[in-house]
Amino acid sequence: MTDATLNRVAVLSDIHGVLPALEAVLAEPEVAAADRIVLTGDITAGPQPAEVLDLLRKQGERVLWVGGNADRELVEYRRGERDEIPDPIGPYAAGRLTDEQVEFLAGLPATLTLTIRGLGDVLFCHATPRDDEEVVLVDSRLDRWAEVFAEIPDTVRTVVCGHTHMPYVRLAHGRLVVNPGSVGMPYGRTGAHWCLLGPGTDLRVTAYDIPAAVERLVAECAYPGIAEWAGYFLHARATDTEVLELFGPRDGRG
Template sequence: MSEECGEESGGSEEYGEEYGKVAVLSDIHGVLPALEAVLAEPEVVAADRIVLTGDITAGPQPAEVLDLLRELGDRALWLGGNADRELVEYRRGERTEIPDPIGVFAARALRAEQVDLLAALPATLTLRVRGLGQVLFCHATPRDDEEIVLVDSRPDRWAEVLDGVPPGVGTVVCGHTHMPYARLAQGRLIVNPGSVGMPYGRPGAHWCLLGPGVDLRASAYDIPAAVARLTAECAYPDIAAWADCYLRARVTDTEASAVFGPGDGRVGP
């Protein structure tokens, strides 16, 4: 974790330097083989910065994922997501259950210092990226870590969730819904890199590369081997079914959109 991150969660960080290439990894969800595949990509190795837009740990190998990411040192800039917050709250006795069934397992698997690391992550950060200008990174929306917006969310919904974003920010990068897209909304470019560890719609470890444009990527890796590895190495009781479902992307984009749709206030499909 970068030493530049704040000590209290929920804040915002801003960096003045302009970067030529920024890799964005979102929603890793504790899937170490998927993370390894992305970090091995030449463009990620060469990137000036690697931004992690939350939901890093809620999955089968949370401690191992954090250990690997910390090896990136100050190249990595971290944000917290709603699932990371839930794990912290559970470990600190602020909640007794977690909506995601694997969440309690993941929370218990974290070491104490890892809980403290997650608790200190900011909610947003802003970087200057060559060709894109000021880019704001968040987990779900700039104002909330579990708010829903989708590629086809209506204009007034985007106006609502982007209210308060500084006028100089031309690009907003978010995650949370595990489906990659890039679209214009309220005069800003909105980018969702998709999910590294729990993709909806199609398999692969999804991420994106910023600068000077936006390049949505999906890293291929040996998914049958990864499913077998998680099944052998993770003590979560339902790990075989979990890995088969999420690494193979058995949740379609249509199914995910149907579940998420009411969360953005829409009526009907």
């Protein structure tokens, strides 16, 4: 093991501006004890974007950042490079960020590679290594994975991605693919989902008081539809079956 090899890395993806869920995960002893916390994008597009950014930046150099498509969309909207955002809460979230926070998000990398004990070189991205909104799923066909992995160095044997809000671990062409699920907007089951890497791969879910979190978001967030938004996403009303059917065509299947 070299000096650059990390023992334990906590991975948080798709926080989507949900501060109570983030606070619950950061309070986990194994997250607090991890060598690094890696964020795999879609950090801010939600009800409390500025507060989430502030809390994460207070963690200092322990936090390593990767941007997601929703973060990029907020930046583009604020810069006048787009007139709308597909996610209805996106314009509200963009307006809540300071100019300095917008520039911070604009500077986030698309990928990050770390060496982790037991896993070797691990590549972190948001959706896929080549595109921040491309869809791959737990049941994506092997030729799809071969296409997505085409430009990855052979030394990378593990790829961690987010974007689809559903946790899984699978093998594809000898590479381990890990999706930690979503901290703030889970599909399929409730809780704040994340994962712990090193020396293996451990998918985790942190339970927290969801009714209290919904009440807090309603009290603290001025988004007009916050009660419906929080009630739907924090309670994971979207099932994994529904989401897989919705995302399937974007995976290139017939």
